[in-house]
Amino acid sequence: MGRTSGEPARGGRRGPGRRAFLGLAGGLVAAGLPGPAGCAAEPTADHLRVRTDTGPLRERFALLGELSDAHWLGYDVDAAGRRETVPGPDARIRMVGVARPAADTLRAALDSRPDGERFREAPPLGAVPAPLAPYLPERTGWRQNTGYDLLVLGGGEGGAVNDRADGRFLLHEGRGLVWFDAVFLHA
Structure with a gap:
């Protein structure tokens, strides 16, 4: 049976993935900390x-x-x-x-x-x-x-x-x- 896109390759481990990254980035923004690449949360002067x-x-x-x-x-x-x-x-x-x-x-x-x-x-x-x-x-x-x-x-x-x-x-x-x-x- 072939593997689906969400399954790791045989014997391989899958990392945290996209959902974990987005959750972490969203948490940083919600906490008021700079997110990835120093993104601004709102327009600035x-x-x-x-x-x-x-x-x-x-x-x-x-x-x-x-x-x-x-x-x-x-x-x-x-x-x-x-x-x-x-x-x-x-x-x-x-x-x-x-x-x-x-x-x-x-x-x-x-x-x-x-x-x-x-x-x-x-x-x-x-x-x-x-x-x-x-x-x-x-x-x-x-x-x-x-x-x-x-x-x-x-x-x-x-x-x-x-x-x-x-x-x-x-x-x-x-x-x-x-x-x-x-x-x-x-x-």
């Missing part, structure tokens, strides 16, 4: 939530060193404001905000010539996300250097340029701040 943690910034922007007084947003550019499920294979994650690097790190950056040129005056900051506006004391007086942008995105001296990222890093000597606006292709 997390892309507008100002973050103050520095761990993700240190991870992505190691060349900036220790940071404090961070105020930033991190979100999927294409899914902002929509219900999140599993990120798509080509999600574009934007990290934008302001933080305070150590004074010696800021001074060393401004004294460097990453692309053979000194930092130059940047145009006034343009479109700043509304939740971050209160944390930007000034829109002028920022300095920029394209070579420095590439260094930060690549992880520092000798680091390969990150072809999955694009961004700008502006420094404000008077306020001791760095403004960052970078987009990473998450795969």
Whole structure:
């Protein structure tokens, strides 16, 4: 007699199966815990939530060193404001905000010539996300250097340029701040 779809192969054991998985996933959602792949239980406006943690910034922007007084947003550019499920294979994650690097790190950056040129005056900051506006004391007086942008995105001296990222890093000597606006292709 042939086996039916629900029977295990001869001598084989059948695992918990689909019903057990769905029961576990449903229980996690009902308990308010994140389910498989971090599914959101309801629509969220997390892309507008100002973050103050520095761990993700240190991870992505190691060349900036220790940071404090961070105020930033991190979100999927294409899914902002929509219900999140599993990120798509080509999600574009934007990290934008302001933080305070150590004074010696800021001074060393401004004294460097990453692309053979000194930092130059940047145009006034343009479109700043509304939740971050209160944390930007000034829109002028920022300095920029394209070579420095590439260094930060690549992880520092000798680091390969990150072809999955694009961004700008502006420094404000008077306020001791760095403004960052970078987009990473998450795969």
